[in-house]
Amino acid sequence: MAESVVYSEVKYKKESNADTGRAGPQIKESPEDDVVYAAVVHKADHTNQPNPPTLPTPADSSPKGSKGIRRHSLLLLAVVVLCILILGTVISLSLYSGCKPGKCNDGWEAHGRQCYFFSTKKKSLNWTQSQEECVHKKSHLAIINDKKEQKLLMMIIRQKMQGPEDKFWIGLNDRQMEGKWLWVDNTPLNTSQKFWLNNEPDNWKWVNNTEYPDGEDCVRMGENNFIANSAAGWVDTACEREFKFICETKACL
Template sequence: MAESLVYSEVKYKKESNADTGRAGPQIKESPEDDVVYAAVVHKADHTNQPNPPTLHSPADSSPKGSKGIRRRGLLLLAVVVLILILGVAISLSLYSGCQSAKCNDGWEAHGRQCYFFSTKSLIWTLSQEECVHKKSHLAIINDEKEQKLLMEIIAPKMQEAEDKFWIGLNDKQTEGKWLWVDNTPLTNKGFWLNRQEPDNWKGKNNEYPNGEDCVRMGEIDFIANSAAGWVDTACERKFKFICEAEACL
């Protein structure tokens, strides 16, 4: 360790001729001539002194510090992205997903679709929640072939007048604008039971003031070779329901 030097300044006053008693030429002195400067060098002794504290800036600007900050930032970003991905994955798995190629126990396989036909009756909203719990959704009917297939399946399951089944169609958001549970619109005229449906009936004594915003299918006396079978119904009524999920290949 290099030794430190401390400089001191010592001033000496010149003696005048009068003080020495010597005769000699008189020299006019300037004020500065009264002082003689001498530099004295002292060696600083740090033997018993504690080391001075090291000061750090609030943000470490060294390459090592910058690298640490970047690493923490990237780690935080990775955690946020992972949380988002997990959230989307959980949502998708609860809503749609797919089942094994042969469908789960209690389900029926038809082509690439798996169908579940409930034996209990629930209101429309709870029926959809039950389907979501089963990693599926209320049935979305895409064409006449699928409509006829489902009607043929539920025909022997309807033993009583109220043995009807909710499907995933409703106009709860806007009256007359029919949407499936995946928010896709009904693009065709649908498979309504007769020309009077949907009629948004409010009941004989106005027991359904909100009208009929959900759709169920199935009538005991429907024509077997006809695709017609939808009826708009008050969502708070209880019916059986059809869940649908895609079969994994």
């Protein structure tokens, strides 16, 4: 494209002496005395000039760009959650692997990875109070999972019994539904792991000439007629009666 040319012309007329207010000889003006200035302006052609620098464009605000941003945010959130889960698993495994048998609080007895507390209070408690006392100790009434654990506890309480009524509550009951035996953590009693004494449970409503309308819904251990080398030792008893108790928790808690 050719360059554009602009012509402009400006005329200036000389001042007369009359305009200046000065006295002097009068000079006759002629048309030739006018002064003419001419200017020529060239308009540059920018067609061949380099392009101006490109400014950065703002972030894409279109729906497509927003969708990409949301997808990136969700992916980042998923990675963070996964990292937290992995970290929690690692910590849990490290705590468990560092738990050594025999590490229990004072007054507790260690057996494997379990800690047991055998009540020695002169004043006994009913079943509910016994469970509350165990919870206060960050534990629960004993949950017996197999024959080995049952025989272990029977052997220990034999040595602790000092009289015919020196019995111990454990964490088994059928208070919610008669005949449906549950442990304190609401797990059902395994049918292959029942250790009832002879003719138990019988759900008597009269014990020592005292009536218990709800029957016998809680379980204790500790009878003088334990069968030698037998695991049988559970007796259902009215939950209102007061006995000693056995608390249980895991070592290293």
